Amino acid sequence: MALLKQCKQQVCDVIEQESEKLHALSQDIWKTPELAYKEHTAHQLLTSFFSSQAWEVQAHYHLDTAFRAQWSSEATDCPPLHVGFLCEYDAMPEIGHACGHNLIAEVGAAAALGLRGALESVQPPRQVQITVLGTPAEEDGGGKIDLIKAGAFEDMDVVLMAHPAQGDAGYIPDEAIHDVTVKYYGKASHASAYPWEGINALDAAILAYNNISVLRQQMKPTWRVHGIIKNGGVKPNIIPDYTELEFYLRAPSLKDLADLREKSYACFNSAATATGCKVELSSSTHDFYDVLPNKTLAKTYKENGKQVGMWFASEETELNAMAGSTDFGNVTYEVPGLHPYFYIGSNAFNHTAEYTEAAGSEKAQYYTLRTAKSLAMTALDVIFNPDLLESIRQDWKMAKEMEDIPSGIDTARDLNCRAGCSSFHIKNKTE
Numbered sequence: 364m365a366l367l368k369q370c371k372q373q374v375c376d377v378i379e380q381e382s383e384k385l386h387a388l389s390q391d392i393w394k395t396p397e398l399a400y401k402e403h404t405a406h407q408l409l410t411s412f413f414s415s416q417a418w419e420v421q422a423h424y425h426l427d428t429a430f431r432a433q434w435s436s437e438a439t440d441c442p443p444l445h446v447g448f449l450c451e452y453d454a455m456p457e458i459g460h461a462c463g464h465n466l467i468a469e470v471g472a473a474a475a476l477g478l479r480g481a482l483e484s485v486q487p488p489r490q491v492q493i494t495v496l497g498t499p500a501e502e503d504g505g506g507k508i509d510l511i512k513a514g515a516f517e518d519m520d521v522v523l524m525a526h527p528a529q530g531d532a533g534y535i536p537d538e539a540i541h542d543v544t545v546k547y548y549g550k551a552s553h554a555s556a557y558p559w560e561g562i563n564a565l566d567a568a569i570l571a572y573n574n575i576s577v578l579r580q581q582m583k584p585t586w587r588v589h590g591i592i593k594n595g596g597v598k599p600n601i602i603p604d605y606t607e608l609e610f611y612l613r614a615p616s617l618k619d620l621a622d623l624r625e626k627s628y629a630c631f632n633s634a635a636t637a638t639g640c641k642v643e644l645s646s647s648t649h650d651f652y653d654v655l656p657n658k659t660l661a662k663t664y665k666e667n668g669k670q671v672g673m674w675f676a677s678e679e680t681e682l683n684a685m686a687g688s689t690d691f692g693n694v695t696y697e698v699p700g701l702h703p704y705f706y707i708g709s710n711a712f713n714h715t716a717e718y719t720e721a722a723g724s725e726k727a728q729y730y731t732l733r734t735a736k737s738l739a740m741t742a743l744d745v746i747f748n749p750d751l752l753e754s755i756r757q758d759w760k761m762a763k764e765m766e767d768i769p770s771g772i773d774t775a776r777d778l779n780c781r782a783g784c785s786s787f788h789i790k791n792k793t794e
């Protein structure tokens with residue numbers, strides 16, 4: 364397919380031509396780290412960027428800091444093929460862009476520009492609509508879930524984004540997550556003079572923490588529970604009458620997450636019973652779903668990635684890698700989606716100050732832009748090859764069906780794909 368090859372070259376050329384502007388965009392986002400749902404500067408930077416590139420932009424799209432930018436090629440007889448690219452741009456408290464979401468925004472913008480540039484240079488086989496969605500609050504809250512509820516993904520055929528990591532990977536099984544805030548209410552008293560008058564909320568918090576630690580023996584290797592004590596009392600001689608903990612519960616399927624949630628809630632509730640405290644369990648954020656695999660999309664992405672110099676570990680290694688969670692998981696239950704990981708030129712780990720530095724480094728640019736090229740080239744494959752889209756849809760249907768079976772399939776996935784799961788992470792070949 365000479366035309367497809369020519370378009371892929373055009374993707375790379377356009378992204379290279381725009382590289383300075385793209386770098387400036389991610390640098391400006393990196394320099395102004397903003398927390399979930401408060402990404403006002405990033406929203407402003409990105410909406411101005413797309414407006415200046417003659418995209419049709421809707422600022423404040425359903426959420427204050429979300430946006431939509433759209434472009435369509437010329438109409439043909441059949442309905443347009445709709446490709447979505449996602450930009451994330453929220454940061455972490457105190458350590459800034461420690462998950463490199465400034466680079467996610469850059470990848471989304473670069474891929475969209477590259478794809479548009481390529482499609483403008485030829486007559487594509489059918490009309491193509493490109494939508495870039497700016498999706499706030501991945502680190503806390505789940506902006507994509509708000510946008511799903513608002514119908515933002517409804518007519519999309521495929522959705523693509525990429526996340527920074529320690530190496531390149533087509534698919535890593537991000538887990539489903541439930542956040543819970545645990546509040547214990549006790550009774551204050553002088554801790555030395557009449558302690559028997561008090562009800563110790565700190566004891567409840569400590570018991571809860573230890574109950575969870577005991578539960579770990581019976582957790583599946585793929586489950587993760589981790590928490591912090593946000594309020595542990597005010598003074599040693601006052602029996603604490605209030606404590607607060609925040610926990611994240613994670614599992615590879617929604618069914619496992621429900622089991623883990625039930626067991627963990629029993630740990631929290633029993634700590635209240637033992638100490639005589641009242642307990643309140645609440646969740647202020649959406650549950651994130653596990654990211655559904657799409658073998659066809661991942662394979663296509665990896666083939667393109669290799670063309671631009673990426674190296675990938677085996678599929679088995681990827682499936683055994685542990686990652687975190689993302690609200691992109693919920694998107695994959697709506698639309699076939701791809702969420703590959705990319706090397707940024709550093710061995711630092713996400714959520715550390717070292718990663719913040721790497722995400723703002725000049726070195727990350729080469730890797731970020733080649734990721735954008737590979738995403739846009741993958742979109743071109745989907746556009747130029749109708750059989751590929753059909754196979755992507757079949758993969759998606761199958762993955763969803765597997766998730767819907769409450770037992771057996773999830774267990775099989777656990778045992779077959781993720782046996783002996785360790786703290787393994789995908790590394791770049793050069794490490």
Ligand SMILES: NCCCC[C@H](NC(=O)CCCN)C(=O)O
Nearest residue numbers: 502503504537542686687688689
């Ligand atoms: N409600 C808590 C969400 C935490 C999301 C966070 N996401 C990331 O680190 C991005 C990495 C994507 N795999 C997490 O702790 O997993």
